[in-house]
Amino acid sequence: MTLSRKLVDILRKSKKKIIHWMQKKKLLSRKKRCGLCGRQMKLKRSSCTKDGYRWVCRRHRRFISKSVRDKSIFSRSHMKLSAWLTFMLRFSQGLRLRQIDLIHENVALSSRTLTRMSAKLKSVCTSSVKRLERRTGRRIGGQNSFIVIDESKFCHKRKYGRGRFGESWRRRGWVFGLLEVKGQRRxxxxxxxxxxxxxxxxxxxxxxxxxxxTILSDSWPAYRRLQQEGFIHYQVNHRRFFVHPRTGAHTQHLERAWRTFKSDVYHYRANVTVKKLKECLTFIEWHYWLAKKHKDGALGQLMEDIRCKYRV
Known part of the structure; x- marks a missing residue:
């Protein structure tokens, strides 16, 4: 049974079983110590919290209690744990999320709440990519692979050439992309x-x-010295043809990828500011570098990254 299927089954169970499952996955702490006496606290039923349970220590005159979410990614959130798990499942099923559908599923009551939940999970993915870069360098290329490089303009999308010009039209900047192609892997x-x-x-x-x-590119002047820098470089002049007739070089792998990347950026409305655009680009990298190769898919990688960032 896949992790996604297990999660769907758990969501049908009681609050206590949901908490135990999340403790097993190390999303919530299994043990808590009292801040006064240092002894183990007990998980007791509570009617004053949405989770239904709290950590309790009754060895003092003053009643000591802690939330089951203490030091976790779910702390300081008023959403139910079941709603968080449902959102994580939908978040991991693809880069596309319709907020109206999530509201109909009772995951949240407003789009603002969904935006905050999404931003929190994206920050986890961003931290994971940074850890990967510190650990491995995220180098691409080598034997049995080639790299396609290109730059693209990410700006406001006008429908049928009508409508107002957004702030991104005046933005001076480009997105530079390097795409490693090795068999079916991108x-x-x-x-x-x-x-x-x-x-x-x-x-x-x-x-x-x-x-x-091996690097494939168009004939932009900035790439002309790649061969002198120690790379095997093939160019194609798009003013004459899209595929070089002699070498067969083309940049269609990345040209096609730009369509997917831009669609994801527009869907998340991440093109409003440069900061949001950079965060969304890092999230796209997380999807291709980490989520696709995990044995449990994007959901398994997301839970693993949460465990690394929030050590309960």
Missing amino acids: RPVLKFVKQRTRNRLMPIIQRYVRPAS
Whole structure:
């Protein structure tokens, strides 16, 4: 039985079984010590909390209690634990989430609450990508693979060329993408840059691409010295053809990926500010680098990242 199926079954059970399952997955703490006497606290039923249970110590004149969510990602949240688990399941099922559908499922009562829950989970994914980069460097390229590089403009989308111009139209910046293609695997590196000059793009390529890797690009002048920098470089001039007739080089892998990436950014309304755009780009990287290769899928990777960031 998959992790998603187990979670669906648990959501039908009582509050106590949901808490025990979350303790087993290390999303909630299994033990708590009293801050006064240092002894183990007991999990007791409580009618003054939505969770139905609290950690209690009765060895003092003053009643000592703690929430079952103490030091977890769910602390300081008024949403039920079952609602949080449902949202995590929907969050992990894909990059697309319709808030109106989640409201109809009684996950939350307002879009503001859903936005805050989504931002909290995205921050977990962002921290996971940063840990991966510190640990491995997130280098791409090497044998049996090639890298497609390109830059794209992320700005406000007008329908049928009508409507107001958004703030992103005046934004001076590009998204520089490096896409590793190895068999059926795709691993992107997405960086927001204010200029697409050689001095700005070359350090990013040298930082993330292994030496002697094969790179495919268009004929943008900033890429002309890639061969002198130690890379195997193939170019295609899009003014003449999309696929080079002699080498077969093309950038369609990344051109197709831009459509998916932009669709995700527009769906999350992450193109309002540069900060939100960068967060969404990192979240897309998390999906391709970590979530897709986890044995339990995106949900398993999300729970693992929560355990790493919130040690209960």
